[in-house]
Amino acid sequence: MGFRARIGYAAVAFVTEVVPAAFYRMAPEGLSLACLTIQRQGGRGGNTAELDRIFDDVVKAGRDLARAGVDLVVLGGRPVILRRGMAGAEALLAELSHELGVPVLSDATAQALAYKALGSRKIATAHPFGAEENPRHEAMIEELGFTAAGAMGLGSTRVALASCAPITAWDLGRKMLQAHPEADTLLLPCPHWDVVDVIQPLEDAFGVHVVSNFQATLWHALATLGITDPIPGYGRLLGEFPLP
Structure with a gap:
């Protein structure tokens, strides 16, 4: 398992159940998924302190996944990552990629x-x-x-x-x-x-x-890793693998 690549995923969720099931149905053979879950405690909007905590925990989870030796890190929690706008998200990902020595992506940018x-x-x-x-x-x-x-x-x-x-x-x-x-x-x-x-x-x-x-996140992660095997049955994005 994971002989082609190991992908780390920092999930913001109550439980992380659907993502692993989807990954192992969709991903090409030889890839594995390592997950850490950041559980959201408050409501979906307006709680600045809660969103700040989640942001910090997502970044920490990304660092922990890199320490575990994954080949690529995905930061979940689109509203949290985009709180500073797309430019802020891209700057964060570039900074973490440089710090951790592996590509760091987000579902928002994907x-x-x-x-x-x-x-x-x-x-x-x-x-x-x-x-x-x-x-x-x-x-x-x-x-x-x-x-x-x-x-x-x-x-x-x-x-x-x-x-x-x-x-x-x-x-x-x-x-x-x-x-x-x-x-x-x-x-x-x-x-x-x-x-x-x-x-x-x-x-x-x-x-x-x-x-x-998740389809877009998987597509972006695979493209970043240089794995562009067409994956039929899940839409044009994975079936034809167009690149931006």
Whole structure:
């Protein structure tokens, strides 16, 4: 296990259950995943002290994963990493990569690169949380330089998220694309929501690009490691492996 590469993942989650299962279904043979979980205690927005703690813990987890000898580190927690904007996130990743001697990526930067590789312009978001999260998700798309084509939430919580069946992503994604036919890309943004098996069916049914948080992160990690074996069944991003 891991004879081609070991990938370290600092997850911000209540539990890290969906990501390892998806990784070992999707990743080429010879890769392994080492996970550390930073558990979120407070609500999703507005608690500055809590977000500062999570940010510090994510960075510490990245350093710990590098100490464990992984070949590449992924920092999860897109809202936390993007608190200082994309330029701040890129500066942090470059600084840590230099310090640790291995590439350090984030799911936030992976999604931006995925949109560029696919030629995305108008991005609709189907996320697993409540409707109060819609403006934040739309704002993150706009901050990356793309057009937000609406957002729609499932109404789940971070505690219940891992138990949401893939059909919930199919139903919400279908509803979102029917409501926003102008979208050329659908984003399924949370890596702890089990969505990877609906990416290809949604692309086939609607003729759009479908990007999920973990799919984009895996694509970016593999490309950085020089592993570009096409992975069919999980959308164009992994099936054709376009590079930005």
